[in-house]
Amino acid sequence: KNQVEQSPQSLIILEGKNCTLQCNYTVSPFSNLRWYKQDTGRGPVSLTIMTFSENTKSNGRYTATLDADTKQSSLHITASQLSDSASYICVVTSGGSYIPTFGRGTSLIVHP
Amino acid sequence: KAGVTQTPRYLIKTRGQQVTLSCSPISGHRSVSWYQQTPGQGLQFLFEYFSETQRNKGNFPGRFSGRQFSNSRSEMNVSTLELGDSALYLCASIPGQGRTDTQYFGPGTRLTVL
Numbered sequence: 001k002n003q004v005e006q007s008p009q010s011l012i013i014l015e016g017k018n019c020t021l022q023c024n025y026t027v028s029p030f031s032n033l034r035w036y037k038q039d040t041g042r043g044p045v046s047l048t049i050m051t052f053s054e055n056t057k058s059n060g061r062y063t064a065t066l067d068a069d070t071k072q073s074s075l076h077i078t079a080s081q082l083s084d085s086a087s088y089i090c091v092v093t094s095g096g097s098y099i100p101t102f103g104r105g106t107s108l109i110v111h112p
Numbered sequence: 113k114a115g116v117t118q119t120p121r122y123l124i125k126t127r128g129q130q131v132t133l134s135c136s137p138i139s140g141h142r143s144v145s146w147y148q149q150t151p152g153q154g155l156q157f158l159f160e161y162f163s164e165t166q167r168n169k170g171n172f173p174g175r176f177s178g179r180q181f182s183n184s185r186s187e188m189n190v191s192t193l194e195l196g197d198s199a200l201y202l203c204a205s206i207p208g209q210g211r212t213d214t215q216y217f218g219p220g221t222r223l224t225v226l
Contacts, residue, residue: 032212043116043202043217044155051212089155098168098211102155
């Protein structure tokens with residue numbers, strides 16, 4: 001069964017600090033991996049999309065990495081801001097069915 | 113460009129009723145995907161449409177159905193509502209049919225089943 005596991009479940013950091021969120025998956029075959037940011041009460045916003053051949057992708061202060069061999073991805077947030085407080089969701093799409101499997105998300109709280 | 117519009121934003125129904133949710137994608141976008149988000153299951157894929165054709169379907173019962181019109185607007189229908197159908201239903205607008213196209217989500221429709 002295709003699964004996406006994210007860790008930690010929740011994280012509290014101080015404004016200005018860096019943090020890294022993890023995503024492990026068992027989805028096979030692999031098509032692509034996406035990271036989304038979802039603010040409370042709003043729809044997700046796309047941060048990065050990576051295919052098998054890409055091992056890093058940046059979007060401003062957000063940098064995602066992908067290790068397709070170990071089936072792991074990480075999202076690194078640099079110099080965190082209060083507005084980074086949100087849920088971060090990892091999504092892996094199967095290369096066969098093209099059905100996305102979602103992780104449960106990491107809830108990030110940035111304190112001043 | 114206007115963003116993705118979902119109507120209604122909030123809806124309360126009772127068990128056994130049916131409901132229709134609407135999604136208007138970003139102008140020029142031709143694909144629409146639907147998702148269900150609940151505290152218990154998280155986000156789950158419902159279905160995807162491109163040019164009025166269902167291109168993909170998630171693992172949901174037949175009570176969940178959808179369609180897409182020639183103007184790319186999409187509707188999803190849930191018949192014989194159950195308490196467990198209470199969720200945030202999200203629609204995503206996609207520019208084309210590329211598997212790695214960016215998806216732009218709407219604000220969602222919050223459905224409560226009593």
